[in-house]
Amino acid sequence: xxxxxxxxxxxxxxxxxxxxxxxxxxxxxxxxxxxxxxxxxxxxxxxxxxxxxxxxxxxxxxxxxxxxxxxxxxxxxxxxxxxxxxxxxxxxxxxxxxxxxxxxxxxxxxxxxxxxxxxxxxxxxxxxxxxxxxxxxxxxxxxxxxxxxxxxxxxxxxxxxxxxxxxxxxxxxxxxxxxxxxxxxxxxxxxxxxxxxxxxxxxxxxxxxxxxxxxxxxxxxxxxxxxxxxxxxxxxxxxxxxxxxxxxxxxxxxxxxxxxxxxxxxxxxxxxxxxxxxxxxxxxxxxxxxxxxxxxxxxxxxxxxxxxxxxxxxxxxxxxxxxxxxxxxxxxxxxxxxxxxxxxxxxxxxxxxxxxxxxxxxxxxxxxxxxxxxxxxxxxxxxxxxxxxxxxxxxxxxxxxxxxxxxxxxxxxxxxxxxxxxxxxxxxxxxxxxxxxxxxxxxxxxxxxxxxxxxxxxxxxxxxxxxxxxxxxxxxxxxxxxxxxxxxxxxxxxxxxxxxxxxxxxxxxxxxxxxxxxxxxxxxxxxxxxxxxxxxxxxxx
Amino acid sequence: xxxxxxxxxxxxxxxxxxxxxxxxxxxxxxxxxxxxxxxxxxxxxxxxxxxxxxxxxxxxxxxxxxxxxxxxxxxxxxxxxxxxxxxxxxxxxxxxxxxxxxxxxxxxxxxxxxxxxxxxxxxxxxxxxxxxxxxxxxxxxxxxxxxxxxxxxxxxxxxxxxxxxxxxxxxxxxxxxxxxxxxxxxxxxxxxxxxxxx
Numbered sequence: 001x002x003x004x005x006x007x008x009x010x011x012x013x014x015x016x017x018x019x020x021x022x023x024x025x026x027x028x029x030x031x032x033x034x035x036x037x038x039x040x041x042x043x044x045x046x047x048x049x050x051x052x053x054x055x056x057x058x059x060x061x062x063x064x065x066x067x068x069x070x071x072x073x074x075x076x077x078x079x080x081x082x083x084x085x086x087x088x089x090x091x092x093x094x095x096x097x098x099x100x101x102x103x104x105x106x107x108x109x110x111x112x113x114x115x116x117x118x119x120x121x122x123x124x125x126x127x128x129x130x131x132x133x134x135x136x137x138x139x140x141x142x143x144x145x146x147x148x149x150x151x152x153x154x155x156x157x158x159x160x161x162x163x164x165x166x167x168x169x170x171x172x173x174x175x176x177x178x179x180x181x182x183x184x185x186x187x188x189x190x191x192x193x194x195x196x197x198x199x200x201x202x203x204x205x206x207x208x209x210x211x212x213x214x215x216x217x218x219x220x221x222x223x224x225x226x227x228x229x230x231x232x233x234x235x236x237x238x239x240x241x242x243x244x245x246x247x248x249x250x251x252x253x254x255x256x257x258x259x260x261x262x263x264x265x266x267x268x269x270x271x272x273x274x275x276x277x278x279x280x281x282x283x284x285x286x287x288x289x290x291x292x293x294x295x296x297x298x299x300x301x302x303x304x305x306x307x308x309x310x311x312x313x314x315x316x317x318x319x320x321x322x323x324x325x326x327x328x329x330x331x332x333x334x335x336x337x338x339x340x341x342x343x344x345x346x347x348x349x350x351x352x353x354x355x356x357x358x359x360x361x362x363x364x365x366x367x368x369x370x371x372x373x374x375x376x377x378x379x380x381x382x383x384x385x386x387x388x389x390x391x392x393x394x395x396x397x398x399x400x401x402x403x404x405x406x407x408x409x410x411x412x413x414x415x416x417x418x419x420x421x422x423x424x425x426x427x428x429x430x431x432x433x434x435x436x437x438x439x440x441x442x443x444x445x446x447x448x449x450x451x452x453x454x455x456x457x458x459x460x461x462x463x464x465x466x467x468x469x470x471x472x473x474x475x476x477x478x479x480x481x482x483x484x485x486x487x488x489x490x491x492x493x494x495x496x497x498x499x500x501x502x503x504x505x506x507x508x509x510x511x512x513x514x515x516x517x518x519x520x521x522x523x524x525x526x527x528x529x530x531x532x533x534x535x536x537x538x539x540x541x
Numbered sequence: 542x543x544x545x546x547x548x549x550x551x552x553x554x555x556x557x558x559x560x561x562x563x564x565x566x567x568x569x570x571x572x573x574x575x576x577x578x579x580x581x582x583x584x585x586x587x588x589x590x591x592x593x594x595x596x597x598x599x600x601x602x603x604x605x606x607x608x609x610x611x612x613x614x615x616x617x618x619x620x621x622x623x624x625x626x627x628x629x630x631x632x633x634x635x636x637x638x639x640x641x642x643x644x645x646x647x648x649x650x651x652x653x654x655x656x657x658x659x660x661x662x663x664x665x666x667x668x669x670x671x672x673x674x675x676x677x678x679x680x681x682x683x684x685x686x687x688x689x690x691x692x693x694x695x696x697x698x699x700x701x702x703x704x705x706x707x708x709x710x711x712x713x714x715x716x717x718x719x720x721x722x723x724x725x726x727x728x729x730x731x732x733x734x735x736x737x738x739x
Contacts, residue, residue, distance in 0.1 A: 109547075109550050109554070110554070172561060176554055176557050176558060176561075177554075179553075179554075179557060180550050180553055180554040180557070183550070183553060184547050184549065184550035184553070185550075210557055210560070210561060211560075211564065213561070214561040214562070214564035214565040214567070214568070215564060215565075215567070215568050217565055218564075218565050218566075218567075218568035218569060219568060221682075222568075222678070225678060229657035229658055229677075230657065230658040231657045231658060231670075231674035231677070231678065232658070232663065232670055232671070232674060233572065233671065233674050233675070233678070238663055238667060238670050238671070238674075239576075239580070239666075239667025239668060239670050239671045240671065240674075241575070241576075241579075244571075244572060244575060247571075248568055248571070248572075251568075
């Protein structure tokens with residue numbers, strides 16, 4: 001088994017060399033890595049823009065940019081982070097790389113379609129870049145492109161919206177591919193309740209991607225149509241109703257936040273049992289809560305619109321449904337914590353990121369209930385409270401899950417180990433920075449500071465000053481983390497096939513895996529989190 | 542492993558893809574539903590202005606073409622290549638006539654100053670503007686799908702001609718056929734919503 005060349009040495013299709021072996025590849029692992037570099041690029045751009053916004057808000061009045069630039073900057077930050085980073089980050093990188101391996105198969109169902117998804121992603125990203133510099137510059141509408149402003153503004157809305165449309169197609173095709181792969185390419189001996197939880201979460205996510213994305217596609221197309229032909233479907237002067245745009249938009253964009261968080265929860269469900277050396281608590285409960293979040297989460301979109309003037313009955317129903325989503329999320333958190341209880345915990349960088357995730361995500365989830373409740377929502381609607389809430393769930397949740405996944409699977413993907421000490425420092429720095437950044441935003445939000453505003457009243461200056469300091473710490477922590485991972489290519493400390501003592505299938509193959517993943521038919525365990533073999537032969541580092 | 546493609550998997554994913562197309566139009570039907578509720582009288586009035594004869598003709602054309610596509614799949618499975626090509630060509634032709642009809646229908650409306658953002662529409666009743674706005678958006682997007690469907694049928698035609706689609710391997714033809722049925726299905730909803738509202 002030791003002599004099988006890794007997928008780096010075996011191009012697929014065979015015979016391609018150099019850059020062509022990557023750009024024309026059908027190998028899910030190479031595609032996963034190509035997504036990794038592309039998404040990391042956008043992620044660094046995204047956090048840099050976010051950081052600049054934070055610096056701008058550090059002091060009252062103009063700090064580093066004009067109000068016009070500020071409007072485009074927060075739109076750019078939102079568009080990059082939502083469409084180019086957070087939605088694809090875990091499914092496209094780790095899903096592509098590990099879903100087939102966890103299922104005991106050699107590739108996704110449609111390898112060429114997978115390549116097409118990557119090209120659509122790159123094309124969409126390229127269009128976003130072009131829209132920065134053409135026809136009026138990047139939109140100043142916020143990533144939500146609300147009408148009527150998005151129809152009226154002179155900035156380059158159509159091209160950016162079209163870029164988001166293309167990225168939606170990419171995401172949809174990935175979802176389609178994953179669903180088919182889970183159904184048709186799963187190892188024949190693997191039953192539904194033997195699928196690892198990460199793959200389960202991707203499966204639930206894929207359904208949401210498939211069910212919800214077409215709605216945003218049509219909504220974005222309508223914005224383009226309105227820009228080109230001014231039909232007036234959302235223009236009150238011509239009989240249209242702008243609120244309908246918001247409904248259509250959130251019908252996708254709320255489920256999309258579950259596209260963002262579910263795979264992150266899947267990552268956490270893998271990491272916790274591995275470093276607890278213990279079967280995960282409530283495997284089935286986690287599976288069904290993933291499906292529950294995916295289905296209930298598709299029915300809550302109008303909680304973004306409580307102040308838009310809809311009927312009290314609708315507010316009541318959507319508020320109730322929003323509260324229901326909290327139940328499966330809480331089931332997961334309790335299951336993770338129960339797994340840790342009385343476990344022989346081994347502390348590693350991925351576990352540290354995971355623990356931070358649980359804490360930050362819980363805060364994010366609970367503040368979500370404040371927003372989902374019809375009464376308090378009126379008070380905090382469109383304030384920095386909302387911004388802090390979703391950064392707790394998306395950066396503290398999905399972001400930290402992404403960092404955990406990077407540290408967990410890095411040795412598997414590249415066959416090398418990174419420096420632990422720097423990883424711990426980076427994680428601590430990022431966490432402390434995170435709290436200093438976003439906790440003050442909750443407070444200034446409750447005090448009434450509106451989001452997306454360029455300037456603020458004197459009573460908000462202490463909170464914003466603190467947040468800027470937190471932003472600097474957070475930014476440097478994340479940069480240090482990325483640098484530390486990249487430095488591992490220099491030292492090239494080799495990693496073993498199973499450095500952590502994981503027991504899902506990806507840890508049974510060499511690091512990095514060979515082209516067809518398995519050199520012999522993989523043995524599917526009765527239960528995916530059975531650690532009895534690992535406990536007998538603990539991994540040596 | 543890929544020598545024997547998994548036909549069931551291909552079919553599953555095609556159905557999933559068709560589902561996304563239905564949702565794409567679903568968003569527009571939601572708009573229609575809300576605006577019909579708001580402007581029922583104007584919608585009924587607008588519907589009377591559309592040419593029911595051409596609409597019915599187009600419906601018949603698409604239904605016939607759906608039949609010929611389905612028959613072409615049976616034909617290739619029975620290894621009657623000539624018949625298959627003939628049936629595919631007639632489906633393609635039906636699609637083409639559909640588009641030509643649509644062209645004249647739209648042209649006729651344009652001639653009466655009914656086009657997006659036309660002064661006649663924007664200064665008239667709101668409901669009428671929305672009705673014709675939706676009419677152009679929905680039939681336009683549907684027309685785009687007709688063109689995509691015809692392209693798929695054309696590709697299938699060439700591949701059948703080159704013997705690349707055979708009685709053993711006809712997934713592409715089958716999926717093109719499914720896509721064409723989808724185009725038909727959507728029209729079955731579009732037709733009564735615009736031409737037959739009372």
